[in-house]
Amino acid sequence: xxxxxxxxxxxxxxxxxxxxxxxxxxxxxxxxxxxxxxxxxxxxxxxxxxxxxxxxxxxxxxxxxxxxxxxxxxxxxxxxxxxxxxxxxxxxxxxxxxxxxxxxxxxxxxxxxxxxxxxxxxxxxxxxxxxxxxxxxxxxxxxxxxxxxxxxxxxxxxxxxxxxxxxxxxxxxxxxxxxxxxxxxxxxxxxxxxxxxxxxxxxxxxxxxxxxxxxxxxxxxxxxxxxxxxxxxxxxxxxxxxxxxxxxxxxxxxxxxxxxxxxxxxxxxxxxxxxxxxxxxxxxxxxxxxxxxxxxxxxxxxxxxxxxxx
Ligand code: NAD
Ligand code: UD2
Numbered sequence: 135x136x137x138x139x140x141x142x143x144x145x146x147x148x149x150x151x152x153x154x155x156x157x158x159x160x161x162x163x164x165x166x167x168x169x170x171x172x173x174x175x176x177x178x179x180x181x182x183x184x185x186x187x188x189x190x191x192x193x194x195x196x197x198x199x200x201x202x203x204x205x206x207x208x209x210x211x212x213x214x215x216x217x218x219x220x221x222x223x224x225x226x227x228x229x230x231x232x233x234x235x236x237x238x239x240x241x242x243x244x245x246x247x248x249x250x251x252x253x254x255x256x257x258x259x260x261x262x263x264x265x266x267x268x269x270x271x272x273x274x275x276x277x278x279x280x281x282x283x284x285x286x287x288x289x290x291x292x293x294x295x296x297x298x299x300x301x302x303x304x305x306x307x308x309x310x311x312x313x314x315x316x317x318x319x320x321x322x323x324x325x326x327x328x329x330x331x332x333x334x335x336x337x338x339x340x341x342x343x344x345x346x347x348x349x350x351x352x353x354x355x356x357x358x359x360x361x362x363x364x365x366x367x368x369x370x371x372x373x374x375x376x377x378x379x380x381x382x383x384x385x386x387x388x389x390x391x392x393x394x395x396x397x398x399x400x401x402x403x404x405x406x407x408x409x410x411x412x413x414x415x416x417x418x419x420x421x422x423x424x425x426x427x428x429x430x431x432x433x434x435x436x437x438x439x440x441x442x443x444x
Contacts (some may be wrong), residue, residue, distance in 0.1 A: 135181075136249075137161045139204040141189050141237075142211030144171030146213045147254070147307075147356055151208060153177050154357045163202050165189060165215075175314050189233040191239070199244050206364050210254045212284075217321045219280035230283035238294045250364045251291065253304045257349075257377070257414060259285040260306075266381075267417040270306070270373045276407070292371050295392065301370040302361045305382065308377030308416045311435065312353030313442040324384065325350065325436075329443055332397050342406030344385035349377035349415045352435030355428045362426050369424065377416025377429040390433055394440050 138155050142148040143164030148171065155162050161181045165187040176184060183202075186221050187194045189211045211220065212230050234253070241248055260268045263273030276282045288304040297300030309323060317326035331338035354440040359376045388399055416430070428440060 135159060135161050137163065137202055138206040138208065139163045139165065139198070139202065140208045140210060141165045142169060142171065142209075142254075143213075144173060144175050144211065146171075146312070147310060147353060148208075148210045149175035149314055150180065150312065150353045151210070153359055154361060156181055157372070158361075163198065163204065165198060169215070169317060172186070185374070186230075187238070190228050190234045193408070195237060196240050196244070199240050199246060203244075203246055204253070205247070205249045207237075207241075207250075208252045208254070208360060208364065209234065209247065213280075214423050215318075215319060215321050216278045216280045218259065219278055219283070223279035225414065226279055227283055230280065231287050234287040235290055238290065238300070241300055242294070242298045248300055249367070250370070251302045252360055253287060253291045253302065254362045255288045255304045255306045255373070256281065256284045256308050257308045257416065259288070260414075262409065262411050264413075266413060267291040267379065267415045268416040270375055270420055271378040285395065288373060291371070296371050296424060301367070303369055303371070303377045305360060305363055305371045306351040306373060308351050308375065308414065310349055310353055310356050312439050315353075316352060324327070324345060324348075325439070326389070328388065328391055328399070332395050332399060333390060334442060335400065337400040337402045337444060339402045339404050340384060341382060341404050342410060344388065346385050346406075346410065347381040347383045347413045347415065349379070349381050349385070350374060350432060350435070351378050351428065352430035352438065355430055355435075355436070358429070359421055359426050362421075362424055366424060372420075374421050375416040375418055376392075376421065377418050379416055380414035380424075380432070382432050387432070390436050391440070394433070394437050
């Protein structure tokens with residue numbers, strides 16, 4: 135039975151990954167400080183061990199790695215907010231970069247027989263350059279402390295892996311959506327805000343004309359991508375976009391959600407966010423070459439999301 139450590143496993147994407155791994159027979163260790171995640175997000179299972187703590191607590195991390203000697207590590211824990219990283223760059227850097235370096239050093243020093251370290255990166259590394267679709271070999275342009283830390287971590291993970299023969303991979307997520315995404319922060323994913331507005335009848339504020347486009351990828355497809363990247367031994371020392379390859383405008387999303395929910399959105403208009411990217415779309419060719427295909431086109435993903443919320 136493989137043992138798998140998921141940092142940030144009580145969060146949005148992490149909790150779906152944990153559920154999938156348990157279903158597929160893994161023993162799963164979750165390390166999460168519950169700063170954004172929730173213990174209730176985690177399924178109950180005798181094969182799940184939840185460790186409450188921070189990835190910046192190096193002695194805790196060392197003890198965990200020594201005692202559990204995981205076969206796989208999915209490193210998802212991060213302060214996943216661009217706004218927070220701008221407000222508190224030093225504190226975010228400790229979580230979003232320094233902890234990654236400590237993790238790598240511990241993996242080497244403990245001589246873990248690791249089958250894969252999967253690092254959760256972000257499409258934010260591409261910045262606001264207009265080229266579309268975003269292919270992995272485009273020049274990056276990280277424009278916030280969050281994006282800079284993600285890019286630096288990616289490079290460190292891949293370079294350190296190559297230096298010490300540790301199999302690694304970095305996954306650049308595009309706009310992930312689905313159940314358990316927390317709508318509370320002003321910078322939460324737009325889909326969590328839209329569904330919350332439809333559920334409560336509260337107004338949704340559209341920032342800009344709604345014609346901005348994003349590559350919205352359903353969380354189950356992200357989990358399938360992560361597991362494929364984690365468990366394919368031929369995949370190592372590489373970066374992969376995780377997106378569908380299709381872009382949809384906010385206006386399209388709103389129309390679809392209104393149809394699916396049979397509710398009418400109360401919509402307010404406000405100015406676009408300063409520096410907002412107008413269009414974003416992944417090239418997912420590299421991931422698709424491994425046999426991964428998105429199973430949820432936007433209407434199917436939005437339906438699954440809305441049904442799960444009911
Ligand atoms: P999330 O906030 O729901 O999950 C992150 C988890 O990490 C949370 O459970 C949080 O409590 C935990 N965490 C934060 N700081 C920690 C610390 N110091 N120690 C231990 N745990 C800590 O966010 P998510 O959307 O599930 O994101 C998962 C990963 O994917 C993150 O690395 C994020 O940067 C990346 N990502 C997400 C998206 C997206 O669209 N959701 C896009 C690009 C990248
Ligand atoms: C995503 C990431 C962000 C960063 C960025 C880099 C998420 C949740 N955010 O931001 O962390 O990596 O990409 O490019 O994955 N909007 C509204 N009303 C709202 C909220 C949002 O109109 O209440 C708009 C927003 O202005 C944007 C679009 O919806 O044009 C998508 O917003 P988002 O925050 O979900 O995602 P994005 O791509 O801006």
